[in-house]
Amino acid sequence: MSFINFIWNYLKSSKKILIIAPIFMILEVVGDLLQPYLTQKIIDEGIAYGNKGLVLKFGTIMAIVAVFGLCCGIINTILATIVSQNFGTILREDGFNKVQHLSFKNLDKLNPSNIVVRLTNDINQLQNFVLMSLRILIRSPLMFIGSLVMAIITSKELSPIIFILTAFIIILLYLIIKKSYPVFLDTQVSLDKLNVIIKENFSAIRTVKAFVAEGKEEDKFNEKSMDLMKKNIKSSRIVALIIPMLMLSINMGIIFILWFGGNLAYNGGIAVGAIVAFINYLLQLMFSLIIAGMLLMTVSRALVSGKRVRELLNEEPDIKEDKNPVHKENLSGNxxxxxxxxxxxxxxxxxxxxxxxxxxxxxxxxxxxxxxxxxxxxxxxxxxxxxxxxxxxxxxxxxxxxxxxxxxxxxxxxxxxxxxxxxxxxxxxxxxxxxxxxxxxxxxxxxxxxxxxxxxxxxxxxxxxxxxxxxxxxxxxxxxxxxxxxxxxxxxxxxxxxxxxxxxxxxxxxxxxxxxxxxxxxxxxxxxxxxxxxxxxxxxxxxxxxxxxxxxxxxxxxxxxxxxxxxxxxxxxxxxx
CATH class of the missing domain: 3.40.50.300 (P-loop containing nucleotide triphosphate hydrolases)
Known part of the structure; x- marks a missing residue:
């Protein structure tokens, strides 16, 4: 079963919400896309000609659109939270029920501490992925396409800058995510090892104290804890690359737009309001890519966690019941x-x-x-x-x-x-x-x-x-x-x-x-x-x-x-x- 099919199987029970939630997301995106257009109108048709009435008119419309978009965003977030919580609850129940029916041999192989991590941390990662997907997976592509179209409509002359920046950022995100997957997988393995030590130590705390072995156990724990810290730092370094690199790209894009746009405006080829609107659409487009990048980082973690949870759910019980089992209320005991x-x-x-x-x-x-x-x-x-x-x-x-x-x-x-x-x-x-x-x-x-x-x-x-x-x-x-x-x-x-x-x-x-x-x-x-x-x-x-x-x-x-x-x-x- 693919990762997507696995996730969908646990989202089926929330079909109605999955249909309703995107509608509010679309309305929120439309509201966001209207803001630069209205800003352009205020600058080019209101401020440029000293028309206070028009400024007030479009300013009021902007405020109404902003409040409307806010309300739609809040509703979408609430619905997404309900879906993700329902998803996590059903998945956790299935995982727990699976464990209840595994044989001792299965449990020996999986290790109880490992199972605990899969039923808690890994499912939390998947829950977070579902929540972000319902908020971002729809919003980000819509915002990307919408802002790109609006930017082209606003100024065809400045559009090549957006295409070049977009291609560069997509390649950058791909390389970072490709590198991050094995690192996140390695981090989860280290977390499992640390949990094993914690569980063993707490279970045998009296033995540890009786043999004055606290120091030895602390050394074991510290070793695994340091290993986990190094893995977390390594994964954090990869994540930390995203925002600075993207911000640099965005700032360079704004500089080029102001440079070329300023020359066009000087020659009467574009209005000042259009340049401002174009920059806003660039920012919307770039931030949609940044958000998509963060989602893809979450996807990397979710793929690792999904694989581990599926391993648990797909574990075949070693003890299998006969196809036509014998059922007797009372056995003699021979x-x-x-x-x-x-x-x-x-x-x-x-x-x-x-x-x-x-x-x-x-x-x-x-x-x-x-x-x-x-x-x-x-x-x-x-x-x-x-x-x-x-x-x-x-x-x-x-x-x-x-x-x-x-x-x-x-x-x-x-x-x-x-x-x-x-x-x-x-x-x-x-x-x-x-x-x-x-x-x-x-x-x-x-x-x-x-x-x-x-x-x-x-x-x-x-x-x-x-x-x-x-x-x-x-x-x-x-x-x-x-x-x-x-x-x-x-x-x-x-x-x-x-x-x-x-x-x-x-x-x-x-x-x-x-x-x-x-x-x-x-x-x-x-x-x-x-x-x-x-x-x-x-x-x-x-x-x-x-x-x-x-x-x-x-x-x-x-x-x-x-x-x-x-x-x-x-x-x-x-x-x-």
Missing amino acids: IEFKHVFFKYEDSDKEWVLKDISFTAKNGDTVGIVGATGAGKTTLVELIPRFYDATKGEVLIDNINVKKYKEKTLRNNMSIVLQRALLFSGTIRTNIEQGKEDASLEDIRNAAKASQAHEFIERFEERYDSVVYQKGSNLSGGQKQRVSIARGLVKTPSVLILDDSTSALDAKSEELVKQALNKEFDDTTCFIVAQKISSVIDADKILVLDNGVLTGLGNHDELLKNNKIYNEIYKSQIGKEG
Whole structure:
């Protein structure tokens, strides 16, 4: 899709305004073009002959035309603003909706910080382009053609000066814009890099402070900031060339007009008022070119931003739904992995998971243990199709997960991540995310099961207590309990707990396990854990080592037969087991 078609697709909803706005712009331009003509009349027919009545008459007409043009310009600007704001809103909504439907693999490739820049800065650039286009794209050509025609009518003898100046300025603008495009593209890349550092630093500010790494982070930031500054200065230098070069051209044009026009006037070939009118038309023509040049600079930025936004909108989701997906309200939760291999990129040499096979029946509790980087989280992320297996099959109720309707699959699951990310709002709204129609009783029961109810009741507003961004006003343990409650508020067929009790004390963790066994006995539960104590009572435990399933069985079986499990157990609990 071309840039113009892309822009037009988002302007279609404002067709009526797009028809009306140019009418006011045309009227404004006509008013501007009449001013030099009226000035000529006042000088040549009024002032030259001392006719005060005629001066007053044409002066009044000039004032009326000026006010009329002003009103038309204001209306056009208001309409252009409405169109550009509507354009930006629709485009931003489409971009955000696109991100919501991208897979983890897509998001890994695009980078969240990069996406933020595309949805904010890049769309703002496009919005500005639309606003300027509706004001200038119509005005500038009309003013250019109109002033050129009026200048020729006023004095054919002086017209060659305008043609020469116009050709020179057009060539100049072309060269400047051609040079500016790659510079603006480079500037956007530098801005992306700076945003990545800002996001990473703010996300890990506690780690930075804990390791007294402020200086190092400041150096990294300053390096990227200086790079962006240099790129901005470079692009500003290019922009800065336009006005001085054009003003020089205009002033030289006026000098030539006064020189040749003065000679013509001396010989009676042209009236003084005509020279004044001709200079005014020259100024109108030149300023229309200057404005067009500024618009073209905006176009250069908009082309870069448009390309980046289209890349986001055209990103094909890695996870695609089957053409005839299976839709079942309730899944039993029988899960089977059949010779599953996985790597994040096809080009990667190392497999993250290698030939994983196991089954889990409805109601089973499956523990997953292993060293950091063993592939535990990756394995459970294949069940809700956050990623797809590179080879092999993941089956639920004997149907490949790829065959299910995505909404069906995930509606039957609850996932509680290790990093308990809460949203701005209240405790209640955060838990409600797990079940849209959850009653207060459902929320309380989930909070009781996650051991969150007790501390929530101590808050003055209880379940309506405000939660700051990312839950920054709650402790790590409190955030995890609210996060677990969010996962338990509905009764899922499959529950995935990805090391989600790591911030809980032993007593609270045990109470959560008891609640799960009591309230969710028909739910297939996967518990990813670093601690053996978290999975010791599981029906079966998977032991992963560098993506390989090295052990499968219950605690007692693995303790006897699996060296890796035995070593983990002894290092955590002791030899008495």
